[in-house]
Structure formats: structure tokens, C-alpha cells
Amino acid sequence: MQERRFTGEINPSMTGEKATLKGWVHEIRDLGGIMFLILRDREGFAQITFPKKKIDPDLLEVAKRISRESVITVKGTIQEDKRAPNGYEIIPEGITVLNPANSPLPLDTTGKVGAELDTRLDSRFMDIRRPEVLAIFRIRDKVLTTTRNFLNEHGFIEINTPKIVATATEGGTALFPITYFNREAFLSQSPQLFKQIMMGAGLDRVWEIAPIFRAEEHDTTRHLNEATSIDIEASFVDYEDVMVLLEDLIATLYTSVKEGCEKSLSDLGIDIEVPKTPFKRITYTEAIDHLNGMDDPEISEIVWGDDLSAACEHELGRLIGEHYFIIDWPTGSKPYYTRPSRNPEISLSFDLMHPRMELASGSQRIHEVDLLTSRIDAMGLNPDSFEFYLRAFRFGMPPHAGWGLGLERVLMTMLALENIREVVLFPRDMKRVSP
Numbered sequence: 545m546q547e548r549r550f551t552g553e554i555n556p557s558m559t560g561e562k563a564t565l566k567g568w569v570h571e572i573r574d575l576g577g578i579m580f581l582i583l584r585d586r587e588g589f590a591q592i593t594f595p596k597k598k599i600d601p602d603l604l605e606v607a608k609r610i611s612r613e614s615v616i617t618v619k620g621t622i623q624e625d626k627r628a629p630n631g632y633e634i635i636p637e638g639i640t641v642l643n644p645a646n647s648p649l650p651l652d653t654t655g656k657v658g659a660e661l662d663t664r665l666d667s668r669f670m671d672i673r674r675p676e677v678l679a680i681f682r683i684r685d686k687v688l689t690t691t692r693n694f695l696n697e698h699g700f701i702e703i704n705t706p707k708i709v710a711t712a713t714e715g716g717t718a719l720f721p722i723t724y725f726n727r728e729a730f731l732s733q734s735p736q737l738f739k740q741i742m743m744g745a746g747l748d749r750v751w752e753i754a755p756i757f758r759a760e761e762h763d764t765t766r767h768l769n770e771a772t773s774i775d776i777e778a779s780f781v782d783y784e785d786v787m788v789l790l791e792d793l794i795a796t797l798y799t800s801v802k803e804g805c806e807k808s809l810s811d812l813g814i815d816i817e818v819p820k821t822p823f824k825r826i827t828y829t830e831a832i833d834h835l836n837g838m839d840d841p842e843i844s845e846i847v848w849g850d851d852l853s854a855a856c857e858h859e860l861g862r863l864i865g866e867h868y869f870i871i872d873w874p875t876g877s878k879p880y881y882t883r884p885s886r887n888p889e890i891s892l893s894f895d896l897m898h899p900r901m902e903l904a905s906g907s908q909r910i911h912e913v914d915l916l917t918s919r920i921d922a923m924g925l926n927p928d929s930f931e932f933y934l935r936a937f938r939f940g941m942p943p944h945a946g947w948g949l950g951l952e953r954v955l956m957t958m959l960a961l962e963n964i965r966e967v968v969l970f971p972r973d974m975k976r977v978s979p
């Protein structure tokens with residue numbers, strides 16, 4: 545008997561060969577003279593066929609008693625059958641129940657009975673058994689692997705920065721405090737300060753893919769309290785250089801999913817289009833000029849310096865219709881580490897936008913310690929608590945730029961999913977910390 549095979553490794557040309565399959569009982573269909581057991585594994589389905597007159601009656605009795613979603617081993621002979629999934633069936637010679645599943649099931653894995661997202665997330669282990677949900681996580685894996693390869697090929701070094709920190713990095717966004725022995729610490733909002741310190745350390749180009757924790761009280765379909773950020777920082781470059789890197793990465797991710805995840809895209813019932821580079825760049829000032837000319841009650845008069853609301857993002861997305869950058873934001877609307885341009889009111893900064901939402905933000909950074917200290921001060925923060933960061937700027941800090949890209953937002957927009965929670969195994973939001 546052969547070693548275990550995945551359902552996707554077998555094809556009709558193997559007719560007559562023996563095979564061992566392991567997986568879950570997806571469905572049992574008893575049609576009287578014939579019974580079908582559909583076995584499911586990570587790669588798909590296999591039809592196990594029991595022609596009742598020809599099969600050992602004891603084997604048939606075992607099969608009839610197996611509950612749905614039990615874990616089984618099936619040994620049998622491969623036979624071509626055009627009507628079956630992948631064009632083959634297995635005529636069983638032995639079935640072992642490795643672990644029976646309880647009934648009733650918390651969710652229906654066949655997709656015949658729909659369930660709310662909350663119910664699905666409560667039983668995520670069973671939800672992910674559905675091929676269209678598993679497909680999302682196979683694509684997530686592809687996006688992560690492609691990102692790592694892309695950044696390695698571009699000379700970036702992977703770093704791991706602490707997730708328990710003493711200071712805020714992003715100013716505006718709220719922090720999760722934790723008890724750290726006898727003092728207060730926080731969960732990290734961003735690797736920002738540490739990736740910049742690594743520019744002072746001479747690593748030149750670094751990347752990190754890691755969780756970021758945001759205590760935002762946003763109960764929306766595009767915010768998480770624990771998200772995954774793809775962060776880069778590079779020395780001796782300007783913000784245009786890192787925008788080019790970012791648009792190249794986005795196009796590379798779409799290409800690798802389109803070409804390398806055909807089955808997953810088909811399980812999701814979608815096709816994706818690779819965005820064309822270079823992406824359009826519009827300045828913040830052009831964006832608000834356009835928005836202020838709109839006759840839309842959701843978009844009231846925007847004052848220069850305001851952040852752009854979701855309604856504004858939607859309007860710009862509708863107008864442009866593809867990925868684009870909003871560049872040169874008001875200095876006051878960006879974090880203290882963002883470099884002002886020659887006009888101190890305007891910063892060398894950008895947001896990467898999908899027509900539906902923001903995907904990334906980044907900028908040229910301030911590398912002069914005096915300017916940085918005064919910006920921290922001007923934002924109402926205490927420079928003393930940033931001393932560990934500022935020190936790195938006193939002893940040879942090169943000019944540098946970088947960005948942070950939200951992995952979940954890339955995935956939800958690429959796959960046209962409504963809710964960001966769909967692309968996270970165990971999402972953390974205002975209402976959910978378990979499972």
C-alpha cells in the first residue's frame with residue numbers, strides 16, 4: 545500500500561493503483577444501491593464509492609455509522625470516474641475512524657446552511673474547513689512568502705523589534721497599557737522607532753512583518769485592534785524611492801497570487817486584476833480641492849489640514865478607480881518623525897490608497913536631532929521619554945525613509961472581501977478576545 549496521498553495528488557491516469565487518503569468526512573450520500581462518502585483534505589475532495597452489492601458488508605456498516613466531520617483513513621483502489629471531483633473515485637478496501645466527530649456540528653462545512661460571521665468566528669476551526677475560507681489563508685501565506693522574497697531580493701534585512709514598549713510611537717492612536725513588573729508598559733503600535741534606530745545602526749535597509757496593537761475604539765469592517773504590519777525602512781533614499789518600492793511590491797503580490805493561487809481564487813469564485821504601475825500620485829491639496837468641488841452632503845467643506853474621512857476616501861477612490869498615492873500631507877496631520885518639505889507646512893509623506901481604503905502610509909523621516917526634538921515637543925509629547933530613540937540621531941544618522949503596509953487591508957481589498965475579520969484567523973476587535 546502507498547504512503548498517504550493528498551486528494552489533489554491523485555488523477556484518473558492512476559486507475560488501478562492503490563492509495564491511502566486521510567481526512568474528514570465531508571458528506572455521506574446513500575442512494576440505495578450505491579453510497580458515496582466524500583473525503584475532504586487540505587487539497588480538495590475525493591469520492592469514496594461503495595457499490596453495495598460488491599463491497600464487503602462489514603466495511604459498508606462501518607462507513608454508514610461514521611458521523612460527518614469525523615477523521616478517517618481510507619485505503620482503496622483508484623478508478624477513473626468523470627462525474628467525481630478531479631475525475632476519479634476510490635473503491636475502498638479498508639476504512640479506519642481515527643477520531644469520531646460529535647453531532648450536531650457547530651457549523652455546516654458543506655455551505656448548504658449559511659452562518660453569520662460571529663458564529664463562524666466562534667467555531668473558527670470548523671469554519672476554516674470550508675474550501676472558500678481555507679483559500680483566504682492559502683493566499684495570505686502566498687502574500688507573506690512573496691513579500692519576504694521580494695524584500696530579501698531588494699537587499700532588505702529582516703529584523704524583530706520588541707512588542708513590549710515604554711512609549712507611544714504614533715501619537716494620535718491609543719495604546720494598550722500592560723503591567724510590566726512594577727511599572728507601566730504598552731503593547732507596540734508600530735516598529736517605527738526601532739526600525740529608524742536600525743538606520744543609525746547601519747543596517748541600511750530593514751523589514752519586519754509583525755503584529756501592531758491599536759487601542760482604537762473603531763467598530764468597523766476595516767479596523768482591528770491587533771493587525772499585521774509589513775514595515776520597511778531604508779537609508780540614503782528619499783520618499784519617492786520607497787513609494788516606487790511599495791507599488792512594485794503591490795503589483796508583485798497581485799501577480800504571484802494570480803499565477804500561483806489559481807485553485808484558491810477559483811474556490812473563492814473570483815479573479816483578480818494586476819494593478820498597473822506607476823500608481824497615480826495626487827497631492828493632498830489637489831485631493832481636497834477636488835472634494836470641496838463636490839456636491840455631496842457626506843463631504844462637507846474640508847479645511848486645509850483636516851484628515852480625510854472615509855466618505856472622502858470613497859469619493860477619491862470612485863474618481864481614480866485604481867491604486868493611487870496621496871502625497872505631501874500637511875505636516876501637522878502626520879507624526880512627529882515625518883520630514884517637512886521646504887515649505888514647513890507641507891511634509892514629504894504619502895498614503896497608499898486602494899479605491900476602498902488606505903493601505904499604507906510612509907514618509908521621508910527627520911534625521912536631524914534638533915528638528916526631531918522640536919517636532920516631538922510641538923506635538924505635545926515629552927522628548928525625555930524618547931531619549932532612547934533620540935540618542936541614535938546624535939551619533940551619525942543617515943537620511944532615510946520608509947513605510948508601513950497593513951497586510952489585512954491588502955488581502956481584503958485584493959480579494960474583494962467586505963470585512964477585515966475574514967482574513968485573520970482569530971481577529972481581535974472591541975468585542976472579541978477569544979478564541
Ligand code: AMO
Pocket residue numbers: 714733734736758760766767768769771773775776902903904905906907946947948949950951952953
Ligand atoms: P499607520 O498608523 O498609518 O502608519 O499604519 C500603517 C498601516 O497599517 C494598517 N493599520 C491597520 N489595519 C487594520 N486595523 C488597524 N487598526 C490599523 N492601523 C493601521 C493600515 C495603515 O495604512 N509608523 C507608520 C508607518 C511608517 O510611516 O512607516 C504607521 O504605523 O493599512
